[in-house]
Amino acid sequence: MVSGSAPRSSVLGFYLHVPFCVQRCHYCSFNTAPLEAGQMDPYLRALHGELDVLGGLSWAGDVTIATVFLGGGTPSLLEPEALAAILDDLRARWRLADGAEVTVECNPESVTRERLARYRAAGVTRVSLGVQALDDTVLKTLGRRHDARGARAAFDAAREAGYDDVSVDVMYGLPGLAVDAWVSDVERVLAWDPDHVSAYALTLDGGSPWGAGGVENLPAEDDVVAQYWALTRAAAARGFEHYEISNYARPGHRARHNLGYWRAGEYLAAGPGACGFVGDVRYGNIKPLTRWRAAVDAGTLPVETSERLTPRQRLAERLILGLRTSDGVPAAWLAERTASEPALARRIDEWERAGHLVADGARVRLMESGFILSDALFVDLL
Amino acid sequence: MSLARNRNFSIVAHIDHGKSTLADRLLALTGTMDAKKAVDQVLDSMDLERERGITIKAHTVRLLYRAKDGHEYTLNLIDTPGHVDFSYEVSRALAACEGAVLIVDAAQGIEAQTLANFYLASDAGLTIIPVINKIDLPAADVDGTREQIHDTLDLDGTEALAISAKHGTGVPEVLEAIVARIPPPSGDADAPLKALVFDSFYDSYQGVVIYVRLKDGHVRPGTKILLMSNGRTYDVAQVGVFSPDMRPVAELSAGQVGYITAAIKRVADAKVGDTITEAARPTAEPFPGYRDAKPMVFAGLYPIEDTDYEALRDALEKLRLNDPAFSYEPETSLALGYGFRCGFLGMLHMEIVQERLEREFNLSLIVTAPSVQYRVLTTAGEVLDIDNPSRLPTPDRIEQMEEPYVHSSVYVPTEFMTAIYKLAQEKRGEHKSLEYIGKRVHIRFDFPLSEIVVDFYDKLKSISKGYASFDYDFADFRASELVKLDILLNGDPVDALSTIVHRDKAYERGKALVEKLRGVIPRQLYEVAIQAAIGSRVIARETVKAMGKNVTAKCYGGDITRKRKLLEKQKEGKKRMKQVGRVEVPQEAFLTVLKT
Ligand SMILES: Nc1nc2c(ncn2[C@@H]2O[C@H](COP(=O)(O)OP(=O)(O)O)[C@@H](O)[C@H]2O)c(=O)[nH]1
Ligand SMILES: [Mg+2]
Numbered sequence: 001m002v003s004g005s006a007p008r009s010s011v012l013g014f015y016l017h018v019p020f021c022v023q024r025c026h027y028c029s030f031n032t033a034p035l036e037a038g039q040m041d042p043y044l045r046a047l048h049g050e051l052d053v054l055g056g057l058s059w060a061g062d063v064t065i066a067t068v069f070l071g072g073g074t075p076s077l078l079e080p081e082a083l084a085a086i087l088d089d090l091r092a093r094w095r096l097a098d099g100a101e102v103t104v105e106c107n108p109e110s111v112t113r114e115r116l117a118r119y120r121a122a123g124v125t126r127v128s129l130g131v132q133a134l135d136d137t138v139l140k141t142l143g144r145r146h147d148a149r150g151a152r153a154a155f156d157a158a159r160e161a162g163y164d165d166v167s168v169d170v171m172y173g174l175p176g177l178a179v180d181a182w183v184s185d186v187e188r189v190l191a192w193d194p195d196h197v198s199a200y201a202l203t204l205d206g207g208s209p210w211g212a213g214g215v216e217n218l219p220a221e222d223d224v225v226a227q228y229w230a231l232t233r234a235a236a237a238r239g240f241e242h243y244e245i246s247n248y249a250r251p252g253h254r255a256r257h258n259l260g261y262w263r264a265g266e267y268l269a270a271g272p273g274a275c276g277f278v279g280d281v282r283y284g285n286i287k288p289l290t291r292w293r294a295a296v297d298a299g300t301l302p303v304e305t306s307e308r309l310t311p312r313q314r315l316a317e318r319l320i321l322g323l324r325t326s327d328g329v330p331a332a333w334l335a336e337r338t339a340s341e342p343a344l345a346r347r348i349d350e351w352e353r354a355g356h357l358v359a360d361g362a363r364v365r366l367m368e369s370g371f372i373l374s375d376a377l378f379v380d381l382l
Numbered sequence: 383m384s385l386a387r388n389r390n391f392s393i394v395a396h397i398d399h400g401k402s403t404l405a406d407r408l409l410a411l412t413g414t415m416d417a418k419k420a421v422d423q424v425l426d427s428m429d430l431e432r433e434r435g436i437t438i439k440a441h442t443v444r445l446l447y448r449a450k451d452g453h454e455y456t457l458n459l460i461d462t463p464g465h466v467d468f469s470y471e472v473s474r475a476l477a478a479c480e481g482a483v484l485i486v487d488a489a490q491g492i493e494a495q496t497l498a499n500f501y502l503a504s505d506a507g508l509t510i511i512p513v514i515n516k517i518d519l520p521a522a523d524v525d526g527t528r529e530q531i532h533d534t535l536d537l538d539g540t541e542a543l544a545i546s547a548k549h550g551t552g553v554p555e556v557l558e559a560i561v562a563r564i565p566p567p568s569g570d571a572d573a574p575l576k577a578l579v580f581d582s583f584y585d586s587y588q589g590v591v592i593y594v595r596l597k598d599g600h601v602r603p604g605t606k607i608l609l610m611s612n613g614r615t616y617d618v619a620q621v622g623v624f625s626p627d628m629r630p631v632a633e634l635s636a637g638q639v640g641y642i643t644a645a646i647k648r649v650a651d652a653k654v655g656d657t658i659t660e661a662a663r664p665t666a667e668p669f670p671g672y673r674d675a676k677p678m679v680f681a682g683l684y685p686i687e688d689t690d691y692e693a694l695r696d697a698l699e700k701l702r703l704n705d706p707a708f709s710y711e712p713e714t715s716l717a718l719g720y721g722f723r724c725g726f727l728g729m730l731h732m733e734i735v736q737e738r739l740e741r742e743f744n745l746s747l748i749v750t751a752p753s754v755q756y757r758v759l760t761t762a763g764e765v766l767d768i769d770n771p772s773r774l775p776t777p778d779r780i781e782q783m784e785e786p787y788v789h790s791s792v793y794v795p796t797e798f799m800t801a802i803y804k805l806a807q808e809k810r811g812e813h814k815s816l817e818y819i820g821k822r823v824h825i826r827f828d829f830p831l832s833e834i835v836v837d838f839y840d841k842l843k844s845i846s847k848g849y850a851s852f853d854y855d856f857a858d859f860r861a862s863e864l865v866k867l868d869i870l871l872n873g874d875p876v877d878a879l880s881t882i883v884h885r886d887k888a889y890e891r892g893k894a895l896v897e898k899l900r901g902v903i904p905r906q907l908y909e910v911a912i913q914a915a916i917g918s919r920v921i922a923r924e925t926v927k928a929m930g931k932n933v934t935a936k937c938y939g940g941d942i943t944r945k946r947k948l949l950e951k952q953k954e955g956k957k958r959m960k961q962v963g964r965v966e967v968p969q970e971a972f973l974t975v976l977k978t
Pocket of ligand 1: 396398399400401404516519547548549
């Protein structure tokens with residue numbers, strides 16, 4: 001299904017998945033594999049093999065890659081040569097746009113100024129730093145391997161290496177995280193003067209150690225809400241735009257790759273468990289490392305699941321993705337969705353009346369008070 | 383054919399004492415079916431029956447057994463429903479037998495349903511064969527159980543057979559005892575046909591299949607029969623026996639058990655308890671005890687999706703074909719839209735109908751709080767039957783209200799008497815009589831029906847550790863101080879949540895209701911005020927706070943599909959919500975009213 005589906009757009013994103021982690025964080029349910037000796041090389045060979053297969057698709061020469069995102073796992077476990085080889089391989093097969101955004105997710109403990117500088121030399125333009133928290137006790141509870149000082153050092157290293165797009169990931173709603181502790185964490189992080197902040201409320205996922213085994217000391221819902229508002233206020237005071245439910249950027253520093261997701265844009269994907277979207281087809285790669293490798297070795301696309309979106313699903317996706325952003329969606333899209341469902345139109349009116357949603361002329365968008373409730377709306381919009 | 387080699391019996395027991403297991407053993411032993419098939423307990427054939435472990439409909443199987451005396455006997459096993467809602471049906475099924483095997487679990491001893499069934503069987507004049515089952519269990523106390531059988535049932539404990547239905551130990555002796563102890567049916571094959579209808583079901587090819595026990599006379603294809611309760615006549619198409627599938631035979635005669643088909647369109651035309659006779663030569667007296675199964679409890683059934691209304695109507699029509707005890711008629715609710723007011727024998731019956739609608743017809747339903755039928759005398763002098771609280775006239779138009787009462791019997795070991803009296807008082811019971819029977823008492827109370835339909839039986843069982851048995855019969859309507867208790871969501875009354883309650887209980891119930899509702903109504907965009915009110919007077923209030931946060935983790939690595947699937951799952955859950963005004967009310971909210 002994937003190979004038979006040509007992209008609609010000529011400008012695509014590219015997601016590369018690096019599955020390795022030294023250890024799994026307690027809240028994480030993503031597709032990761034422990035980094036064991038001798039695993040990296042076969043992985044890299046297979047990744048190049050996958051790029052080979054993808055690059056061989058008939059339309060590969062017609063598209064431009066505007067953003068690249070190396071996510072994980074822990075992409076910063078890649079040696080700079082290895083990362084350079086991947087990007088070179090990419091450029092050899094696709095046209096990489098001028099000024100393309102190339103992001104690498106980094107764990108503070110695995111980066112040095114030198115490593116980041118060499119990443120930059122290889123073509124990386126943006127670093128997304130997984131800080132998560134600044135309280136060392138909280139960090140330990142999360143199963144993270146760095147401490148607050150290490151996080152700060154990593155941030156400075158990125159700056160020193162010359163990056164003017166550094167994003168910091170933080171989490172709230174964490175066990176043992178009091179509202180005032182969070183407020184001071186936020187102030188400290190913002191004082192570093194990052195270009196971009198992603199802040200996620202902890203969600204307990206079945207696949208994560210916490211989701212499976214449970215966790216104590218979670219803050220009350222009201223406290224989590226208070227933490228959300230503390231961040232939105234502090235970020236606004238520092239001139240950040242709250243441009244997506246969980247993302248804040250200084251003007252001109254929005255994450256372009258992620259914006260692609262939220263605009264229901266297309267993207268290619270490589271690596272175990274990586275997800276792509278081409279034409280009307282959303283697909284996901286085989287997750288287990290060895291099976292993924294075997295599929296690539298056999299010269300096939302290592303796709304495990306794929307789904308061709310119906311026009312109705314496409315519309316729903318565009319709505320629920322677009323409404324995640326402060327740009328919202330064209331009012332006409334929403335009108336199309338509610339046309340057949342008067343009850344839904346009435347519910348959307350309620351969101352407006354409550355001040356969570358605004359329709360200003362041609363576009364409809366969620367307010368900050370709506371962001372934090374947004375799943376309730378998205379469920380209806382499906 | 384000589385009746386001397388016929389035995390009609392049933393097996394009765396407290397739930398889980400081994401009725402189905404023993405029945406399967408008997409079937410296997412008599413070669414009625416091969417042992418492998420017997421693994422699936424055949425008698426409980428409805429999925430629902432197997433899951434709940436309750437027999438809902440009577441079933442019948444004919445076993446051919448060569449006894450030690452060298453003769454072959456025809457044994458008709460008539461299985462009976464296992465719940466008070468169906469005690470009338472049980473009594474009719476037992477009336478078709480001469481004997482009953484009464485199972486007692488050797489580890490549990492006699493329990494409430496053992497007793498209740500024992501009384502039904504002995505009232506029907508049956509010969510009772512006590513059987514102590516599960517003797518293979520380490521906790522089995524065979525001697526103690528024998529003593530109990532003697533002390534509580536006044537049967538000869540030494541005559542009880544000790545068996546393991548599971549392993550087959552002692553089961554051949556059960557067959558021998560059935561032959562030796564249960565008398566053969568008596569009846570006059572030359573007298574006019576007289577057959578008792580003890581069950582029936584609808585078959586789309588043959589019409590209604592009637593289970594009959596012939597007392598006198600005989601019936602064969604072509605006989606013109608008369609149903610005595612309604613005077614209808616039919617030509618018999620087929621007669622047969624169950625072995626265990628339906629097998630046509632040339633004739634059924636006095637003493638035999640089998641089935642009749644006669645192109646009857648509706649189960650309601652051949653009701654349990656009715657007497658079938660020959661149109662040309664009717665019997666002088668029908669079987670006593672026939673009564674029209676009357677619904678006692680009423681509730682509204684509404685599709686969650688308005689578009690399912692037609693499907694619900696068709697499904698109700700189909701169910702009704704098979705279940706004359708159940709009634710329905712269209713009604714509308716301001717809160718819920720178009721639906722049906724349905725009548726049931728009791729709560730179990732209601733749950734069964736609801737489950738069948740959801741399972742067999744794939745419908746999502748809201749069931750409103752059950753109500754009994756009240757009688758209202760208006761100031762204008764009319765008499766109204768009200769089975770839907772929202773139809774109750776305003777207080778200024780009501781001269782007097784009456785509610786249905788039942789006569790009831792409770793059998794319980796003396797040690798639980800105090801607790802039973804306390805429960806009866808809570809439930810507005812009026813004590814009528816008390817009688818000691820050995821270590822037990824038989825207490826008669828009159829209760830308002832509304833007090834016992836919902837959870838009385840469960841409460842009774844729990845306070846008596848399962849030993850109390852309970853039975854009731856409609857008595858009459860009695861004047862009562864009743865009020866309508868309304869539930870308001872954000873100030874708007876929700877008709878489907880209204881109930882009629884006794885004035886003395888209104889406050890307590892209103893408070894309990896709003897508390898429970900607060901627990902089941904999810905947080906919404908706005909704060910939701912839940913109020914209980916009598917007329918314009920609010921007697922209790924709770925609020926559901928506005929939703930604080932409803933957002934989940936990021937889309938890791940562009941995995942939009944996963945995110946969408948998660949939302950889709952939530953949406954599935956939301957399908958069980960009904961939009962009532964501005965408030966989304968989950969199905970459980972309506973159940974809450976039922977269970978509070
Ligand atoms: N150990 C033991 N278990 C039994 C025996 N007879 C029945 N059971 C078990 O008791 C449970 C209830 O039996 P069932 O026949 O369904 O009881 P019913 O509710 O009276 O029909 C089942 O798990 C049976 O396997 C027996 O003789 N010995
Ligand atoms: Mg059973």
